[in-house]
Amino acid sequence: DRTRIDRYDPAAIEPRWQARWAELRLHETDLHDEGREKFYLLTMYPYPSGDLHIGHWYIITPSDAIARFQRMHGRNVFFPIGFDAFGLPAENAAIKNQIHPWQWTFRNIDHMRAQLRTMGATFSWPNEVVTADPDYYRWNQWIFLRFLEAGLAYRATATVDWCPNDGTLAREQVEGADRHCWRCGALVEKRDLDQWFLRITKYADELLDFSGIDWPEPIRVMQTNWIGRSDGAEVVFTTAPDDVQPGGDELRVFTTRPDTLYGATFMVLAPEHPLVGRLTHPERQAEVDAYIARAERETEIERLSTEREKTGVFTGSYAVNPVNDERIQIWVADYVLAGYGTGAIMAVPAHDERDFAFARRFGLPVRRVIAPKEQAGELDDGSSMTEAYVSKSQDDVLVNSRLFDGLPAPSAFGAIVDRLAAEDRGKAAVTYRLRDWLISRQRYWGTPFPVVYCERDGIVPVPDDQLPVRLPETVDYEGRGENPLRHDHAFLDTTCPRCGLPARRETDTMDTFIDSSWYWYRYLSPHKPDGPVDGALEARWCPVDQYTGGAEHAVMHLLYSRFFTKALNDIGVVHEREPFKRLFNQGQVLGADGERMSKSRGNVQDPDELIARYGADTVRLFLMFMGPWDQGGPWSPTGIGGVHRFLNRVWTLVLDPRGVEAGDPEAGRLPAGETPEAAARALRSAAHSTLRVVTDEYGGFRFNTMVAHLMELANLLYHYRGTDVAGGEAWDEAVRLLLLMLAPSAPHIAEELWARRLAARGEAWHSIHTESWPAVDAAAIEEEAREVPVQVNGKLRDRLLVPPDIAPAELERLALGREKIQAALAGHELVRVVVAGGGRLVNVVVR
RNA sequence: GCCGAAGUGGCGGAACGGCAGACGCGGCCGACUUAAACUCGGCUGCCCGCGAGGGCGUCAGGGUUCGAAUCCCUGCUUCGGCACCA
Numbered sequence: 001d002r003t004r005i006d007r008y009d010p011a012a013i014e015p016r017w018q019a020r021w022a023e024l025r026l027h028e029t030d031l032h033d034e035g036r037e038k039f040y041l042l043t044m045y046p047y048p049s050g051d052l053h054i055g056h057w058y059i060i061t062p063s064d065a066i067a068r069f070q071r072m073h074g075r076n077v078f079f080p081i082g083f084d085a086f087g088l089p090a091e092n093a094a095i096k097n098q099i100h101p102w103q104w105t106f107r108n109i110d111h112m113r114a115q116l117r118t119m120g121a122t123f124s125w126p127n128e129v130v131t132a133d134p135d136y137y138r139w140n141q142w143i144f145l146r147f148l149e150a151g152l153a154y155r156a157t158a159t160v161d162w163c164p165n166d167g168t169l170a171r172e173q174v175e176g177a178d179r180h181c182w183r184c185g186a187l188v189e190k191r192d193l194d195q196w197f198l199r200i201t202k203y204a205d206e207l208l209d210f211s212g213i214d215w216p217e218p219i220r221v222m223q224t225n226w227i228g229r230s231d232g233a234e235v236v237f238t239t240a241p242d243d244v245q246p247g248g249d250e251l252r253v254f255t256t257r258p259d260t261l262y263g264a265t266f267m268v269l270a271p272e273h274p275l276v277g278r279l280t281h282p283e284r285q286a287e288v289d290a291y292i293a294r295a296e297r298e299t300e301i302e303r304l305s306t307e308r309e310k311t312g313v314f315t316g317s318y319a320v321n322p323v324n325d326e327r328i329q330i331w332v333a334d335y336v337l338a339g340y341g342t343g344a345i346m347a348v349p350a351h352d353e354r355d356f357a358f359a360r361r362f363g364l365p366v367r368r369v370i371a372p373k374e375q376a377g378e379l380d381d382g383s384s385m386t387e388a389y390v391s392k393s394q395d396d397v398l399v400n401s402r403l404f405d406g407l408p409a410p411s412a413f414g415a416i417v418d419r420l421a422a423e424d425r426g427k428a429a430v431t432y433r434l435r436d437w438l439i440s441r442q443r444y445w446g447t448p449f450p451v452v453y454c455e456r457d458g459i460v461p462v463p464d465d466q467l468p469v470r471l472p473e474t475v476d477y478e479g480r481g482e483n484p485l486r487h488d489h490a491f492l493d494t495t496c497p498r499c500g501l502p503a504r505r506e507t508d509t510m511d512t513f514i515d516s517s518w519y520w521y522r523y524l525s526p527h528k529p530d531g532p533v534d535g536a537l538e539a540r541w542c543p544v545d546q547y548t549g550g551a552e553h554a555v556m557h558l559l560y561s562r563f564f565t566k567a568l569n570d571i572g573v574v575h576e577r578e579p580f581k582r583l584f585n586q587g588q589v590l591g592a593d594g595e596r597m598s599k600s601r602g603n604v605q606d607p608d609e610l611i612a613r614y615g616a617d618t619v620r621l622f623l624m625f626m627g628p629w630d631q632g633g634p635w636s637p638t639g640i641g642g643v644h645r646f647l648n649r650v651w652t653l654v655l656d657p658r659g660v661e662a663g664d665p666e667a668g669r670l671p672a673g674e675t676p677e678a679a680a681r682a683l684r685s686a687a688h689s690t691l692r693v694v695t696d697e698y699g700g701f702r703f704n705t706m707v708a709h710l711m712e713l714a715n716l717l718y719h720y721r722g723t724d725v726a727g728g729e730a731w732d733e734a735v736r737l738l739l740l741m742l743a744p745s746a747p748h749i750a751e752e753l754w755a756r757r758l759a760a761r762g763e764a765w766h767s768i769h770t771e772s773w774p775a776v777d778a779a780a781i782e783e784e785a786r787e788v789p790v791q792v793n794g795k796l797r798d799r800l801l802v803p804p805d806i807a808p809a810e811l812e813r814l815a816l817g818r819e820k821i822q823a824a825l826a827g828h829e830l831v832r833v834v835v836a837g838g839g840r841l842v843n844v845v846v847r
Numbered sequence: 848g849c850c851g852a853a854g855u856g857g858c859g860g861a862a863c864g865g866c867a868g869a870c871g872c873g874g875c876c877g878a879c880u881u882a883a884a885c886u887c888g889g890c891u892g893c894c895c896g897c898g899a900g901g902g903c904g905u906c907a908g909g910g911u912u913c914g915a916a917u918c919c920c921u922g923c924u925u926c927g928g929c930a931c932c933a
Contacts, residue, residue: 175929176929176930179930217851218851218852221851222927222928222929225850225928225929228929228932232933253933254932254933256932310931334931335933336932336933340932340933344933353848354933433929433932625859625871633859636859636872638871639858639859641871642870642872645871648886661886661887661888663878663879663887664889704859704870705860705870707870707871708871709870710870712870715870789865789866791866791914794865794913794914795914796866799866832913834913836914837865
């Protein structure tokens with residue numbers, strides 16, 4: 001009789017419990033409580049775009065389940081949240097709708113706070129951080145000044161990536177072969193500008209070291225590749241004298257293959273190389289100038305793929321190879337990059353694909369200097385080669401390399417470097433792909449740089465006691481779309497803190513990735529007035545025990561954060577050198593079309609409708625049940641009804657154990673031959689073995705199978721609903737465990753049913769979320785009999801029901817005695833019998 | 848091109864080298880209902896067979912093993928990252 005109990009109505013239950021939890025301050029962490037083990041759980045804070053979409057739920061709700069699970073294990077869990085509130089969308093909205101970025105941002109934050117509460121997530125709200133708040137960004141400024149003092153921040157003129165919409169970009173913010181802006185997709189240009197940089201390259205080697213942190217392999221690989229350490233040598237060539245210039249200029253190149261030095265048949269300089277002008281012969285001047293002009297234009301318009309045919313021009317000059325004094329031509333070509341290595345290469349066409357293509361195109365010589373040992377004597381000098389030989393086989397030896405001939409290539413590497421070093425014509429060298437982090441942005445909505453430009457004193461830092469340098473409250477975009485600070489004289493005009501003469505403020509603001517590079521430290525003391533980080537709390541709570549967030553930040557936020565931690569450690573602000581002990585990358589929920597969710601594509605899934613229809617618990621559980629958390633995938637609500645049905649069944653099981661469904665002819669009766677005692681044992685066994693696996697699955701973030709196992713237990717309970725065991729002791733224990741296991745994931749329904757259960761038993765109320773995680777009773781899981789599959793040649797033929805402690809020999813005898821096995825054996829020769837895994841399976845091998 | 852991850856029913860997905868397809872969706876059948884919805888029960892990888900049962904099955908092809916979705920090799924496909932990095 002289903003009318004006996006009230007319906008499961010999440011809309012009634014969920015807000016009530018959320019209010020109660022807030023009232024009880026159940027999730028506000030006492031950071032000073034030293035009685036319990038700490039657990040700092042961090043999830044990437046959202047950008048306040050206006051609406052929470054299903055992707056936010058996908059990141060946050062399983063993280064919340066982790067927080068609740070850890071609390072049930074007695075840990076003092078710190079699970080803060082905040083808003084990454086600076087950034088371009090606010091400014092774009094401001095320009096478009098004539099609304100101040102402040103208003104836009106803080107209105108969105110208000111809305112999102114309310115949405116976040118509907119999740120039932122247990123954030124420690126008093127620790128909230130909003131990066132656009134002067135209380136936050138003043139510490140960006142403070143940290144910047146300390147970096148400046150420590151030489152970790154500097155201003156330099158450099159060729160930088162420039163987006164026509166967003167201005168300068170960090171190297172990491174330029175994507176794809178066509179080099180487009182990560183944010184707006186516009187093609188990125190090159191510009192020579194005076195900008196602020198952070199010296200991340202100082203930490204390149206340390207950033208390659210992941211020992212001591214438990215991060216996913218793909219992220220480690222991506223960061224490693226991004227940093228791109230190359231071990232090789234710097235080799236000093238000199239320019240050869242001729243009738244135009246005296247020669248003797250040093251031309252340094254970086255190579256990873258010093259063992260191929262005798263194969264260098266020409267040199268190539270990047271078009272931007274400083275010596276190009278000096279080395280260009282008058283009769284080639286026009287051609288070289290034209291080439292450089294074209295190269296500049298081309299990098300601005302588009303950089304085509306590696307398939308593009310190589311281009312270049314001869315300068316007319318020659319260089320001298322330091323090992324054999326050979327004169328080789330110096331060319332200019334855009335396949336050599338100004339910003340990597342020394343901006344110049346020695347070309348070894350025989351052993352480099354790019355050099356080979358270039359040599360063939362321009363008829364330059366190819367000389368083989370590496371060959372497989374067994375062919376070393378037979379091969380020609382390389383002129384007939386049809387492709388570069390780039391293999392780095394251990395069996396390669398040097399040829400055509402004079403006294404190094406016959407030496408294995410790996411040892412020649414060292415031998416040649418040694419000789420160069422001895423003659424002061426080169427040395428071992430390391431080069432990285434990683435560049436210093438360009439942090440200047442030509443934008444209003446970001447942290448102002450705390451520096452002024454004084455006519456007399458130059459760049460002058462703003463003294464600490466004058467921080468924060470605030471963004472002006474009113475902004476006038478004048479319809480231009482460019483940084484309004486440039487025209488805001490109230491902001492712009494100031495006096496030099498050093499000499500008092502008129503000075504001008506820096507109008508660029510900091511990359512917003514600065515904000516996210518240390519926000520987890522500020523969570524610990526968001527209102528601390530005299531410093532960015534509370535050292536005592538930081539020492540106790542950091543590093544973060546578990547970080548959850550998307551992999552799309554692999555070489556941006558996740559790399560910058562590691563750099564910041566090391567740099568903050570160096571300036572004495574924090575105690576450790578790695579911020580996040582353990583990282584988990586959940587997958588991304590894509591739109592129904594399989595594309596990344598975005599407003600412009602119109603494929604954003606709004607969860608509010610689902611919450612209204614099914615409740616937060618169902619949505620939470622469904623997102624966990626969809627598939628492995630690290631996988632993500634296209635959004636489809638198909639199947640959410642099944643999860644909702646499951647929660648309804650749990651509701652019924654707890655509130656109406658003795659009810660009998662009309663639809664099942666067997667309802668209310670135990671299966672023929674099953675005693676109530678056996679049924680009770682089966683229930684206990686199922687409950688405790690479920691507890692065992694579910695505990696493990698929570699720990700490993702395998703939420704999809706965790707939910708499946710809870711469903712299985714509920715299905716079994718349903719099976720016994722209305723029978724003599726329903727409502728009994730074993731039943732009650734199973735229900736209790738089910739609710740406890742459900743509590744981290746579906747916190748509202750678990751709390752509601754827990755409260756009703758306590759009331760029914762006449763016990764005083766206490767929250768299920770303050771309960772301890774239950775312990776497995778191993779004795780309950782022990783079974784009386786066990787099913788053993790019997791295979792013939794690996795194919796399942798029969799099953800045996802045997803006592804759990806049966807001897808292997810006995811198992812073998814029983815298996816061979818079975819009719820089906822005998823039948824399968826007929827006409828075959830018995831080879832042997834394998835009893836595998838301590839009696840878990842029998843395999844009869846026949847011929 | 849290089850690096851990384853992954854290919855399992857109609858679908859999402861399970862499976863310490865040991866019973867492939869748990870759990871859920873969808874579908875079919877049935878019960879309840881005047882009826883429908885809800886709910887409940889049963890069946891549901893493909894092929895042959897009334898059935899008992901048998902055959903085939905984890906991207907393709909090889910290999911290792913008593914035994915392979917799982918390990919190894921080759922290839923194909925999809926997704927993510929990098930983009931002439933010397």
